Amino acid sequence: MTTDVLDLEGRSVLVTGAGQGVGRQVALDAAAHGARVAVNDFHLSRARATADEIVALGGNARAYACDVTDFDAVRSMVESAASDLGSIDVLVNNAGNAGPSIESLDAPLPFWETAPEQWEPWIRTNFYGVLHASRAVLPDMVKSEHGRIISVISDAGRVGEPHLAVYGGAKAGVAGFSRGLAKAVGRFNITVNCVSLSAIMTPAVADALSNPEFAQRALRAYPIRRFGQPADPSRLILFLASAAGEWITGQTYPVNGGYAISS
Numbered sequence: 569m570t571t572d573v574l575d576l577e578g579r580s581v582l583v584t585g586a587g588q589g590v591g592r593q594v595a596l597d598a599a600a601h602g603a604r605v606a607v608n609d610f611h612l613s614r615a616r617a618t619a620d621e622i623v624a625l626g627g628n629a630r631a632y633a634c635d636v637t638d639f640d641a642v643r644s645m646v647e648s649a650a651s652d653l654g655s656i657d658v659l660v661n662n663a664g665n666a667g668p669s670i671e672s673l674d675a676p677l678p679f680w681e682t683a684p685e686q687w688e689p690w691i692r693t694n695f696y697g698v699l700h701a702s703r704a705v706l707p708d709m710v711k712s713e714h715g716r717i718i719s720v721i722s723d724a725g726r727v728g729e730p731h732l733a734v735y736g737g738a739k740a741g742v743a744g745f746s747r748g749l750a751k752a753v754g755r756f757n758i759t760v761n762c763v764s765l766s767a768i769m770t771p772a773v774a775d776a777l778s779n780p781e782f783a784q785r786a787l788r789a790y791p792i793r794r795f796g797q798p799a800d801p802s803r804l805i806l807f808l809a810s811a812a813g814e815w816i817t818g819q820t821y822p823v824n825g826g827y828a829i830s831s
């Protein structure tokens with residue numbers, strides 16, 4: 569009998585956007601707790617780097633390049649992962665931010681000066697990406713009457729950020745989608761939850777957070793006076809993925825150093 573409360577032995581875990589940042593850490597940690605890990609990223613080189621790291625540490629992982637905004641590509645990735653590693657038991661919807669291209673992180677304009685095409689990468693990656701991957705893994709989860717879907721959202725979607733209104737809208741949409749889906753699939757022992765983050769030190773935000781003046785100002789909003797590290801959310805994601813989380817569904821859990829505290 570294992571004493572590991574986060575045990576994932578025998579489980580297949582798909583992590584989207586796992587080539588760096590939070591997703592990479594979740595993939596590493598899931599493998600360390602015994603999971604077979606499907607490492608997805610838009611960039612094959614990044615997915616491979618994470619999968620190679622896991623294998624070098626003695627774990628089981630395979631890399632899959634695909635864009636989560638492309639449903640057909642997601643569906644065929646899920647089919648390949650199921651045949652390579654076993655059908656997906658745990659989906660971590662982590663790919664997000666402005667999508668795979670840093671170019672789409674335009675200097676923030678007020679919403680009323682933006683054009684609809686500028687909203688697309690945010691909505692497609694953060695909202696449709698979650699729908700696509702969830703839709704692709706669910707038939708097997710329903711069949712096996714077991715599953716976990718955990719989506720990484722943002723406090724921009726819970727409390728609002730003035731320059732991230734569209735992103736926040738997409739993330740809040742994921743929380744709403746997850747609540748409805750949790751009710752639809754609970755009878756199959758499938759749980760659906762969100763983990764909501766504030767500033768985590770990842771390549772996406774490293775530049776901004778390494779500016780000392782900006783960092784000092786930003787940290788005033790954090791009762792725990794440091795920015796998050798990928799391991800902070802990863803531990804909660806693993807808890808929700810493991811048997812320990814089996815009676816938790818339809819919820820959003822902030823991991824944010826106290827950035828936004830509410831009842």
Ligand SMILES: NC(=O)c1ccc[n+]([C@@H]2O[C@H](COP(=O)([O-])OP(=O)(O)OC[C@H]3O[C@@H](n4cnc5c(N)ncnc54)[C@H](O)[C@@H]3O)[C@@H](O)[C@H]2O)c1
Binds near residue numbers: 587590662
């Ligand atoms: N870092 C933060 O401060 C922060 C704060 C709040 C929420 N989040 C959320 O946490 C998650 C992880 O963020 P991060 O900072 O680790 O990200 P990151 O940008 O550092 O890494 C994300 C990875 O996802 C991949 N990706 C992006 N779009 C993709 C797509 N369409 N298909 C497949 N792969 C894609 C990228 O190639 C990249 O390797 C995201 O959902 C983000 O919105 C992050």
